[in-house]
Amino acid sequence: MIKELLTPPASHVYYSIFLWIENDCEAEIGKLGTYPFQRGVYVYIGSAKRNLMKRIERHVCLEKKKRWHMDYIRPYGTILKIITYDDSLTECELAGKFIAKGEIPVHKMGSSDCKCPSHFIYLGDPEIPLSEAYIDSFFQ
Template sequence: MDNNIYESINPKHTLYCIYLKLEEDQLIKVGKLGEYFFHKGTYIYVGSARKNMIKRIERHKKVQKKFHWHFDYLRPYGIVTKIITYDERLGECALAEKIRKKNNGMLPIKGFGSSDCRCLSHLIYIQ
């Protein structure tokens, strides 16, 4: 594992945030969500893994893979700069909102990472 990007990783945690930096603007097709314009800057993806946290994180770091999650479509265009895991106390949706507020972030794509809940998005843009 590339330890310099891991701020706080606990394999027993079930929630995670991946910080991805886009060096330039990109037009990206995100699976069934469609094509979106992503401004350069930092994006934070909030996800969950009920088991095998380390395997999930390692998969998300890979560029070459079969696309399954929304984050997979964005990943090839950016550099992972930080990964943090969290316990399940807040829940994925509440954690995403807390991270958004803390960073004064915006939700750039409706439904990104939140197709299984009522949240607007689990992808946060913070420039």
């Protein structure tokens, strides 16, 4: 669904990837174990202090060595939208905005290096394509 990736502004260091999983599935998430994932939209919050575009391109690519938790679930879904952010909120604060209105499918997924419960959040089954109003609702 991603038609093109635009180079984010140099001031952007965080990103959210909205992933659509069309069918219920089970996936092994590295050392975290194997978990069920239900149909719906998930958001993954990440950061790259340097080379943000390369990190995003890596997540878009399906054929790669698995390094990040996102690498394990990525083959099961379609990327709907990618948004980048400046540092006005931290990565953990961004994740918190989505956690407040979503569900955590796997504890510590994407957040093994911080105290957050997860940086991968289940958002349910919203209307697709995701509207700006829908995305903005997490920040109100």
